[in-house]
Amino acid sequence: MRNQPSISWPASDFSRIPFAAYCDPAVYEEEQERIFRGPTWNYLALEAELPDEGDFLSTKVGETPVVVCRDSDGVLHAFVNRCMHRGMLLCRERQGNSENFICPYHQWTYDLTGQLRAVPFPRGVNGEGGLPEDFDRGKIHLQELKVEKFKGVIFGTFSDATEPLIDYLGPEVVYEIERLFHKPIRILGYQRQRIFGNWKLYNDNVRDPNHGGLLHMFHATFGLYRLSQKGGAKLDARGRHNITWNSLGTDDEKTTSEGYEGTKKVYKPKFSLNDMSILQNRTEHPDDVTLVILSVFPNVVFQQIANSLCTRQIRSEGTDRMELYWTYYGYADDDEEMTRHRLDQANLVGPGGLISMEDGEAVELVQVAIQREQDKHAMVEIGGTGKIETQKSLVTEVPIRGFYSYYCELMGFPTGTEAAAE
Amino acid sequence: MSDAEVRDAINDLMADYCHYIDDDRLEEWLDFFTEDCEYKILSRENEESDLPLELLSCRNKNMLRDRILSLREANIYNIHFDKHVLGAVRILGKENGGYRVQANYSLYQSNQDGVSELFSVGTYRDLITFAAGKPQFKQKIAVADTFGIPRLLSTPI
Ligand SMILES: [Fe+2]
Numbered sequence: 001m002r003n004q005p006s007i008s009w010p011a012s013d014f015s016r017i018p019f020a021a022y023c024d025p026a027v028y029e030e031e032q033e034r035i036f037r038g039p040t041w042n043y044l045a046l047e048a049e050l051p052d053e054g055d056f057l058s059t060k061v062g063e064t065p066v067v068v069c070r071d072s073d074g075v076l077h078a079f080v081n082r083c084m085h086r087g088m089l090l091c092r093e094r095q096g097n098s099e100n101f102i103c104p105y106h107q108w109t110y111d112l113t114g115q116l117r118a119v120p121f122p123r124g125v126n127g128e129g130g131l132p133e134d135f136d137r138g139k140i141h142l143q144e145l146k147v148e149k150f151k152g153v154i155f156g157t158f159s160d161a162t163e164p165l166i167d168y169l170g171p172e173v174v175y176e177i178e179r180l181f182h183k184p185i186r187i188l189g190y191q192r193q194r195i196f197g198n199w200k201l202y203n204d205n206v207r208d209p210n211h212g213g214l215l216h217m218f219h220a221t222f223g224l225y226r227l228s229q230k231g232g233a234k235l236d237a238r239g240r241h242n243i244t245w246n247s248l249g250t251d252d253e254k255t256t257s258e259g260y261e262g263t264k265k266v267y268k269p270k271f272s273l274n275d276m277s278i279l280q281n282r283t284e285h286p287d288d289v290t291l292v293i294l295s296v297f298p299n300v301v302f303q304q305i306a307n308s309l310c311t312r313q314i315r316s317e318g319t320d321r322m323e324l325y326w327t328y329y330g331y332a333d334d335d336e337e338m339t340r341h342r343l344d345q346a347n348l349v350g351p352g353g354l355i356s357m358e359d360g361e362a363v364e365l366v367q368v369a370i371q372r373e374q375d376k377h378a379m380v381e382i383g384g385t386g387k388i389e390t391q392k393s394l395v396t397e398v399p400i401r402g403f404y405s406y407y408c409e410l411m412g413f414p415t416g417t418e419a420a421a422e
Numbered sequence: 423m424s425d426a427e428v429r430d431a432i433n434d435l436m437a438d439y440c441h442y443i444d445d446d447r448l449e450e451w452l453d454f455f456t457e458d459c460e461y462k463i464l465s466r467e468n469e470e471s472d473l474p475l476e477l478l479s480c481r482n483k484n485m486l487r488d489r490i491l492s493l494r495e496a497n498i499y500n501i502h503f504d505k506h507v508l509g510a511v512r513i514l515g516k517e518n519g520g521y522r523v524q525a526n527y528s529l530y531q532s533n534q535d536g537v538s539e540l541f542s543v544g545t546y547r548d549l550i551t552f553a554a555g556k557p558q559f560k561q562k563i564a565v566a567d568t569f570g571i572p573r574l575l576s577t578p579i
Contacts, residue, residue, distance in 0.1 A: 095471070189468040189475025192570040218496040271495060274484035323570065328475050343474060344481070352463070352478040352575030354489075358498045360574040 008375075009408060012416030014401040015385045016377035019370040022198040027411075028319045034410050035298050036062030036316075037158035041168045043300030043313055044068050044078055044145075046327060047152040048185050049095070054112065057095040060315040060323075061156065061299070062199075066145065067091045067101070068154060071112035076149065078156040079114050079142035090142070101142075114142035150174070151181035153311075169296065170236035176243050176294045179285060180302055180309065184332040188342065191326040193351035197363035199299075199316035200407075202324065205359050206295045206312075207399035209233050209244040209391070210382050213266075215362060218354045220260065220267045222279050224248055224306065225291055225355075225394075228256040233383075233391040239402030240297040246394060248281060248290045248306075278344050278354075281306040295399075297406055305355070307338075308345035320367050324360075326350050423555060432523055432550055433511050435557045440506035440527070443578055448490045451578075456551060456558045457483050463579050465569035466544070477566065478575060489578075499576035502531040504541075520551035520560055527564070529579055531572075542568040542579050 007020045007027060021027055036042060042061045045068050049057055056069035058081060065081035067090065083090045083103035090101050090110070100117065101110045109118040116137050124130025145156035148165035155165055166174060195202060205211065213220050213227035220226050231246025253269075260267040273279070281290050284307065294302040301312040313325040326349075330342045349356040370376075383396025388405055391398050408415050423431070435454060442451040455461065461480040468475050480486040493499075509526035516522075524547055531541040542564075549561035564579045 094467070187473065189465070189471075189473035191465065191475070191477060192467075193574065194570050194572050196573065215498065217498075218492060221496060268495070273488045273491070275482065275488055278485070278488075339474070343476065343479065344485075346475060347479060347485075350477065350575075351571035351573075354492050354497070357574040357576055361498060361500055364500075364573065 007413060008377075008417060009404075009413055009415040010377065010417065011385075013386050013388070014404040014408070014415070015380045017204075017380060017400075017404060018374070018377050020374040022201060022367065023319055023371055023374050025319055028198075028316070030411060031316070032062050032064070034412070035407070036064065038410050039157070039159045039162040040298055040410070041148070041155040041157050041162060041165050041296075042298065043296065043311065044147070044154045044156045046185065046187065046311065046329065047076075047149060047154060048187050048329065049327075050076070050154075052097065054097045054099055055095075056091060056093075056098060056101075056112075058091055058093065059313070060325075061145070061158070062316050063318075065089060066156065068147075068156075069112050072099075075113075076147050076154060077112065077114060078145040078147050078154075080145070082143065083108055084116065084140050084142060110142055114144055116140035151177050152185065153177060153181065170238070170241065172234050172236050172243060173241050173294065173296060176292060177302065180292065180294070180304060182285075185309075185329040186332045186334065186339075188328040188330055188339070188346070191328070191346075191350040193324040193326070193360055195322050195324055195360045195363050196320060197322065197367035198319055199314050199322040200403075201363040201366055202314055202322060202359070203295065203298070203403055204400050205363060206244070206293055206301050207233075207242045207403055208397045209293075209394040209399070210397050211362070212244070212293075213394060214263065215358050216355050217266050217268070218348075221269075221271050222273070223251070224279060224348075226251050226256055226259075226267070227394045228252070228259050229394070231291070231394045233394075233396055233399050235388065235390050235399060235402050238406055239388040239399075240406035242293075242295045242399035242402060244291070244293040244295075244394070244399070245289050246291045247288045250288075277341075278347060279306070280341075282338070282341065295403075297403065303349065305348055306345055307342050308348055309342065310346075310349070320371075324351075423552070428521070428552075429513065431552070431555075431557045432513060432521060435550060435559070436508060436511050436523070436525060436546075436548075439559070439562070440508050444504050444506055448493070448578070452483065452487060452490065454559055455483050455486060455562070456553075456560050459483050459486065459559055460561045460563070461486050461489075461559075461578075462561075462563045463575065464563060464565045466565055466567050467569045469565055477569070477571065493576060497576060500531075500573050501534055502577075504577055505530045505532065505538075517549060518551075518560075520549045523548045523550055527579070539572065540568070541572060542566050544568065544579070 088105040228251040230250035234243040292304040315323040383398040463478040514522040532538040544566040
């Protein structure tokens with residue numbers, strides 16, 4: 001390992017997270033190689049964004065710009081967005097349709113399979129200049145990621161060692177993706193949020209069912225999500241992915257009041273909205289699950305909050321910055337009224353979400369407070385310590401420990417090395 | 423009303439709208455809207471791709487009231503001051519009994535340490551109607567060039 005960052009994971013059950021993991025530039029550099037370019041499947045896009053031959057879009061894997069396209073045979077490809085010549089960003093547009101990619105710098109032209117097709121003035125002029133005799137155009141191909149898709153969700157990996165996508169996701173996640181993408185979808189649009197904190201702090205946030213009913217007062221007050229409701233956190237066998245779920249309307253007044261007793265303004269039973277339609281859930285599934293926050297290691301979250309559906313892609317930008325890229329969708333057979341309902345409920349989440357706006361703030365305020373405390377550790381004990389397993393209550397943060405168990409394995413960090421200092 | 427009076431009234435409304443947000447008079451600010459108003463913040467990215475998703479949308483005044491209520495009572499967001507800088511107001515013409523109005527804005531946010539950052543730059547595309555000589559927004563639509571929202575979107579643009 002290149003200059004192994006010195007970082008201590010004192011608890012072998014990952015109930016202590018070193019703050020250095022969120023701040024140390026050496027750790028961040030290592031993550032780009034070992035996590036994002038390691039044996040992981042990274043979310044790239046949705047097939048509905050690339051319906052036709054020649055469609056392409058720009059995305060990110062960690063900090064690496066990647067272009068995804070559909071070739072003339074309908075096959076999906078993903079490449080590092082970089083010309084093989086002198087390294088310029090090959091594709092500058094966010095989304096579009098084209099027969100090829102032409103580098104703006106020197107007009108090198110690649111087809112949609114990533115193969116170099118043309119270089120201007122290959123033989124130079126009047127026998128002078130141009131490419132050398134032994135230059136083999138056929139050997140020049142864009143740096144390609146392996147691509148697999150499941151139910152219209154496109155994932156890519158840099159590593160040959162990555163297990164098949166289905167195995168990587170595991171049956172629990174496969175079930176949820178099949179549920180969320182049970183029929184053709186229609187893209188409604190995008191939101192982008194610039195969060196001033198480490199990309200893992202956001203992964204922690206979405207693996208923390210406990211905060212959902214405490215930080216987000218809107219959630220608790222209007223009953224979309226209360227810690228006293230039926231819900232839990234399902235983990236895959238490896239503990240790296242998490243499915244937080246709940247069912248609204250399954251709590252009783254007594255448990256709720258007692259649980260929230262002593263908290264400041266989290267749960268206000270008398271508070272009401274002028275327009276309650278935004279809270280309405282229109283049943284779309286045979287089950288009674290009204291919220292799913294499915295986090296797949298390392299870079300994506302799939303969301304169902306009532307009828308609001310989206311993916312959230314985590315794009316790291318250094319130790320203390322990230323972009324959260326939200327892609328909202330509905331189903332292709334939604335009528336105009338249902339589409340409007342989904343758009344209304346988009347107000348619940350995103351950077352301006354009535355529920356979720358707090359998350360951007362929480363992540364930043366952790367980053368600010370830990371910067372000079374890198375020898376200390378976050379404490380993760382709610383829901384219990386020791387075994388990392390599926391949780392039957394929302395009052396838990398065990399999925400965070402699951403994330404770090406896999407993270408440390410990929411990073412090669414020794415764990416349980418010293419006694420917890422705090 | 424004469425053209426000059428209409429022009430003055432529209433300019434005053436556009437200016438007041440900004441100052442009431444900056445002065446944190448959001449409950450009074452609601453009076454600048456008609457009951458059937460539409461208040462939207464759009465991402466230029468979606469707008470140019472004909473995608474319907476908004477960054478924030480209130481399809482009537484009650485939804486707008488709920489936004490303000492939620493800000494006051496339920497949300498935790500970055501502590502900041504807002505400061506709008508409004509560009510020249512263009513009255514594009516009459517439409518549906520009102521006036522189609524456009525103006526560019528920049529919105530700066532300053533934190534508790536007195537550090538100011540550009541939060542959003544974009545264009546208002548509004549529909550202003552008059553009732554009893556008083557102008558109100560029937561539509562207030564901010565199209566944000568800054569669709570990569572820094573931190574979070576709490577107070578109105
Ligand atoms: Fe949250």
